[in-house]
Amino acid sequence: MHPPAYTPAMTQPPPTARHAAFARLKALADRPDGRRITPLFAADPGRAARFTAQLDDLSLDLSKTAIDEAALDALFALAEAADLDGFRRRLFAGDAINQTERRAVMHMALRAPADAGLRAMTAHGAEDAAAFAAAERDRMRRLVDSVHAGDARGATGQRFTDVLAIGIGGSDLGPRVATEALTIGRRDQTLNAHFLSNVDGNAFLEATRGLDPARTLVVVASKTFTTQETSMNAAAARAWIVTALGETAVAAHFAAASTNRTAVAAFGIEPSRVFAFQDWVGGRYSLWSPVGLVIPLAVGWKKFQSMLDGAWAMDCHFRDAPLRQNLPVLLGLAGIWHTNALGCASHCILAYDERLRRLPAHLQQVEMESNGKHVMLSGEPVGWDTCPALFGEPGTNAQHSFMQLVHQGSRVVPVDFILAADPGPDRPEAHRPEAHRALAANAFAQAEALMRGRPEAEIRAEMAARGASLADIDAIAPHRVAAGERPSTTILFRALDPFSLGRLIALYEHKVAVQGCLWGIDSFDQWGVELGKQLAGGILPELTPAAERQGLSAGPRREHDSSTTALIDRFLSLRGET
Numbered sequence: 001m002h003p004p005a006y007t008p009a010m011t012q013p014p015p016t017a018r019h020a021a022f023a024r025l026k027a028l029a030d031r032p033d034g035r036r037i038t039p040l041f042a043a044d045p046g047r048a049a050r051f052t053a054q055l056d057d058l059s060l061d062l063s064k065t066a067i068d069e070a071a072l073d074a075l076f077a078l079a080e081a082a083d084l085d086g087f088r089r090r091l092f093a094g095d096a097i098n099q100t101e102r103r104a105v106m107h108m109a110l111r112a113p114a115d116a117g118l119r120a121m122t123a124h125g126a127e128d129a130a131a132f133a134a135a136e137r138d139r140m141r142r143l144v145d146s147v148h149a150g151d152a153r154g155a156t157g158q159r160f161t162d163v164l165a166i167g168i169g170g171s172d173l174g175p176r177v178a179t180e181a182l183t184i185g186r187r188d189q190t191l192n193a194h195f196l197s198n199v200d201g202n203a204f205l206e207a208t209r210g211l212d213p214a215r216t217l218v219v220v221a222s223k224t225f226t227t228q229e230t231s232m233n234a235a236a237a238r239a240w241i242v243t244a245l246g247e248t249a250v251a252a253h254f255a256a257a258s259t260n261r262t263a264v265a266a267f268g269i270e271p272s273r274v275f276a277f278q279d280w281v282g283g284r285y286s287l288w289s290p291v292g293l294v295i296p297l298a299v300g301w302k303k304f305q306s307m308l309d310g311a312w313a314m315d316c317h318f319r320d321a322p323l324r325q326n327l328p329v330l331l332g333l334a335g336i337w338h339t340n341a342l343g344c345a346s347h348c349i350l351a352y353d354e355r356l357r358r359l360p361a362h363l364q365q366v367e368m369e370s371n372g373k374h375v376m377l378s379g380e381p382v383g384w385d386t387c388p389a390l391f392g393e394p395g396t397n398a399q400h401s402f403m404q405l406v407h408q409g410s411r412v413v414p415v416d417f418i419l420a421a422d423p424g425p426d427r428p429e430a431h432r433p434e435a436h437r438a439l440a441a442n443a444f445a446q447a448e449a450l451m452r453g454r455p456e457a458e459i460r461a462e463m464a465a466r467g468a469s470l471a472d473i474d475a476i477a478p479h480r481v482a483a484g485e486r487p488s489t490t491i492l493f494r495a496l497d498p499f500s501l502g503r504l505i506a507l508y509e510h511k512v513a514v515q516g517c518l519w520g521i522d523s524f525d526q527w528g529v530e531l532g533k534q535l536a537g538g539i540l541p542e543l544t545p546a547a548e549r550q551g552l553s554a555g556p557r558r559e560h561d562s563s564t565t566a567l568i569d570r571f572l573s574l575r576g577e578t
């Protein structure tokens with residue numbers, strides 16, 4: 001892919017001031033108590049309030065970190081050195097801030113009102129991004145409404161009961177986390193949603209298990225419409241429909257979302273069922289675009305719109321709130337503190353909510369694909385660490401698997417706790433209130449335990465009180481010690497509804513942009529993903545018998561290292577295909 005040459009010259013504050021700001025952060029962490037949290041609470045009874053920021057019912061508590069006033073000042077000095085304020089303005093002005101791809105970053109326009117006036121730089125000049133998105137949204141809505149009303153039906157005249165969403169990466173994770181968040185535990189979905197991403201026959205079998213082709217609408221989502229996995233899965237789904245219902249059924253059973261109309265047309269999807277978005281939407285930020293079509297199909301248009309409204313509320317907050325009260329900025333700065341002052345290499349996301357069980361997977365792409373970078377915009381190597389490795393599971397499940405390491409492992413892993421106070425006010429009968437209280441108790445307890453730890457003296461006293469021998473106490477007590485002073489942030493809001501879901505995901509999207517700006521990298525490209533794709537394309541013909549190779553674009557055969565060659569030979573021999 002060659003970026004068009006229409007972007008202005010790259011501008012970025014020189015790294016010198018940034019170097020000094022990062023050095024200052026390290027120096028603050030290296031103060032005698034610079035990594036400790038409990039003394040900050042002891043010294044300041046108002047700490048929790050002082051270090052909690054709020055947007056309506058959503059609060060972000062940063063107090064259980066070692067960030068004090070001096071550290072906060074240093075973090076804002078870094079933000080100034082990186083011109084975060086200017087970055088935020090350029091982002092919302094639709095400048096080509098994705099500099100290596102010469103693209104604007106304007107996913108906010110997907111959730112803005114049509115007349116919000118959000119413009120995005122394109123190869124043909126600035127376009128009204130919000131108006132473009134709104135027009136496409138209207139088309140989507142018409143399809144969704146006609147499917148729900150039973151006007152749009154399958155080829156045999158039956159109503160659609162199921163939707164099979166095919167896509168991978170950003171064309172899968174975002175729509176999947178949102179659909180799951182709004183359907184788990186409920187029985188009021190309008191269509192049952194199924195997802196197919198991996199290029200694996202087992203995944204196809206699993207996703208279509210029990211589905212009736214005559215009642216299934218297939219939505220193919222791919223920004224580029226060239227992704228191997230999605231092309232192969234879409235072809236398999238097409239064959240599945242055609243075998244059951246005939247070639248003419250394709251028009252009624254397929255819809256697509258893409259920026260590549262030509263490729264979609266070549267695949268044979270009816271143009272009125274193709275929904276467009278523009279290159280100012282990155283794949284991992286595309287769930288709000290037609291890529292997210294499965295969401296309103298599954299939960300209804302009203303909820304989808306409410307999710308967009310929630311995200312737009314966060315956009316406006318990020319755009320307008322002063323930096324010191326700005327939630328994405330503060331969440332981003334907390335991460336910078338942990339990565340660059342304390343040297344943490346990983347980050348844990350614990351949503352105490354089963355409905356958010358796929359959130360860590362989505363955030364892995366949003367954060368790690370965005371900020372897993374090693375050079376600055378200028379092409380110079382960064383002089384500091386960038387994105388940590390992210391992982392997570394729903395609480396409380398995580399407590400029974402990897403939290404041991406977070407409590408007592410040799411490295412510090414900062415945690416984000418995410419929790420809704422109310423399990424679902426619209427249908428209290430569906431929730432056992434005591435279960436939700438147990439979830440919340442565990443979330444608060446984990447955060448407290450990480451910070452307080454358990455000193456040896458307390459353990460020894462407790463063991464002695466229970467009558468343990470001195471030898472036993474000496475042998476066991478050290479293993480039970482938890483040093484504490486382990487940081488976490490807590491995100492708490494009233495209820496997980498479509499609005500708060502949109503707001504939460506947008507919070508993390510903007511957090512990532514903030515961090516990318518501070519690290520001086522391009523958060524919106526993903527060149528690192530390319531090499532593996534190219535090499536896989538080259539290897540596939542080598543794994544394919546000559547008779548089936550037709551149609552595979554072989555490309556020039558590469559010399560492999562001896563390990564890869566031996567593995568390919570062994571793979572073929574194990575299959576009896578040498």
Ligand SMILES: O=P(O)(O)OC[C@H]1O[C@H](O)[C@H](O)[C@@H](O)[C@@H]1O
Binds near residue numbers: 169227
């Ligand atoms: O939507 P598509 O063009 O099919 O791309 C799907 C995914 O594939 C790539 O490998 C990128 O790294 C992702 O950012 C993208 O979301």
